[in-house]
Amino acid sequence: MTGAPFWCLSDSSAIRSALVDLDRQMMLRLFHHDGYGSIDLNERVSSSPEPASPSDAHDQLDELVRWLRSWQVSYWKICGWSHTAYVGESAPALTEVTSALCAHLDGILSHTEYAVDFGSGVLSWHSEVTAAAQTRPRRISMQMRCPQCHLATLPRLEGEDRIECRNRDCGANRGGPVVMTADEYHGLAEAVIVASGRRR
Structure with missing residues (x-):
C-alpha cells in the first residue's frame, strides 16, 4: 500500500524485485515469441511514429526501454547528474537502464514526484511482461x-x-x-x- 505518497517497506521490496526481474522476464518473452505474427504494416507502435515491427515481443521491449529511460533521464536531471543515453532499443539497453534505476531506487521511491507513479508503473509492466512470457504458443x-x-x-x-x-x-x-x-x-x-x- 502507498503512504503519502511513499511506499511501505514491503511494497518497496516488491518494486525492487519486479524491476530486477523485468530483464529476465523480457528475455523469456523474446525467447518464446521469436517468430513473426501477422501484422498490418501500417500499424504503428504506441508513442512511436515508426511502423510496428513483425514481432510484438520486440515492440514491447522497445516500449519498455523507452518508458524506463524516460524516468531515468527525468530523475537524473533533477539530481543534476549527467546522463548518456544508451544507443539503440534492445535487450542490452534494458539491462543497462534497469541496473541504473535499481542503483538509485531508494531515492526514486522516496521522492514525492516519482515514488507512486514509477513504483506503480514498474509493478504494472512486470505483471504485463510476465503474463506474456508465460504464454508460450503451441x-x-x-x-x-x-x-x-x-x-x-x-x-x-x-x-x-x-x-x-x-x-x-x-x-x-x-x-x-x-x-x-x-x-x-x-x-x-x-x-x-x-x-x-x-x-x-
Whole structure:
C-alpha cells in the first residue's frame, strides 16, 4: 500500500524485485515469441511514429526501454547528474537502464514526484511482461514436407502466419531455409494435391 505518497517497506521490496526481474522476464518473452505474427504494416507502435515491427515481443521491449529511460533521464536531471543515453532499443539497453534505476531506487521511491507513479508503473509492466512470457504458443507440425529439403520439418506457431523449415541444412546453398506464409503453404499444398491427381 502507498503512504503519502511513499511506499511501505514491503511494497518497496516488491518494486525492487519486479524491476530486477523485468530483464529476465523480457528475455523469456523474446525467447518464446521469436517468430513473426501477422501484422498490418501500417500499424504503428504506441508513442512511436515508426511502423510496428513483425514481432510484438520486440515492440514491447522497445516500449519498455523507452518508458524506463524516460524516468531515468527525468530523475537524473533533477539530481543534476549527467546522463548518456544508451544507443539503440534492445535487450542490452534494458539491462543497462534497469541496473541504473535499481542503483538509485531508494531515492526514486522516496521522492514525492516519482515514488507512486514509477513504483506503480514498474509493478504494472512486470505483471504485463510476465503474463506474456508465460504464454508460450503451441508449435503445430504441418503435414506437407518442406519443398526444398523434402523433410517433415515445417512448423507453425499457433496464432502466427509464418512457417519456416526447422532443418538447419535446408537451403544451405540456396540462401537459407524455406520461409512462407500460411496462405503460401496452403496454395502449395493444393498444387501438390492437383499434381498428384493428374499422375493417377
